[in-house]
Amino acid sequence: MSSRLLLNLFLLIFLLSLITISLLLVPDSQQTSTPLLALDRNTVTRITIKRPSNDIVLEKQANDWFMRAPHHTRAHTFRIDRLLDLTDVIDDHSYDINGLQLANYGLAPPRAEIQFNDQLIQFGSSNPVNHKRYIRNQDRLFLINDSLYPLISSQPTSFVDLSLLAKTDRIQKLVLPELTLSKDSQQHWTLENAGHSFSADQAETLIQHWQSAQAFGVHAFMPRKQLGDISIYLESGDVIQLQRDIQ
Secondary structure (H helix, E strand, O other), X not given: OOHHHHHHHHHHHHHHHHHHHHHHXXXXXXXXXXXXXXXXXXXXXXXXXXXXXXXXXXXXXXXXXXXXXXXXXXXXXXXXXXXXXXXXXXXXXXXXXXXXXXXXXXXXXXXXXXXXXXXXXXXXXXXXXXOOEEEEEOOEEEEEOOOOHHHHOOOHHHHXXXXXXXXXXXXXXXXXXXXXXXXXXXXXXXXXXXXXXOOHHHHHHHHHHHHOOEOOOXXXXXXXXXXXXXXXXXXXXXXXXXXXXXX
């Protein structure tokens, strides 16, 4: 028997094995269009990502999202919207879990859990053939695209807003190691203790840069060599203290 024939035979056996596994893992479907969640995304005010320790709790206040646990900070709006995409999922193939061995689908115990208001959904394993993921909501089993599991499994800091300032924050005074800019009673920027000239346009550009600054990522603080302190005084009266460092 030639090596090519052996290879083709091996591939055929491998394919048949995958099909067999898939058939074992996928119960008989019911052709009904079923929403994953009986919720409109605009009615969701609380999202809880269940963890063995330190659940991630996200709450909506007015039109903004905040993290309440394990940190207290503004939440990452885009990633919250990604989570809320689960409320738009409608599956044509959902299954009654009664009589199913949930361990076969990675749901005993589940791989991850997320709760929208009071509705809990559980993430199971990925189907080895179509790479979709099994999801349980109450007594129904769904098989959906596996795009959100990595986000739900990520660290809490993944849900922290990357913007340095909130949308409503306005800078009144900026203190950098090299210079200080402050807004006078005429709403003009004045320059202090700078070693060189600084035009009004340059001052406005610098303030706008800090007003819209965003981080590349957020992680736990790690001490490094400090290059100086930065203070941002807001019109609200709050002061944000930062440290500039190098790796």
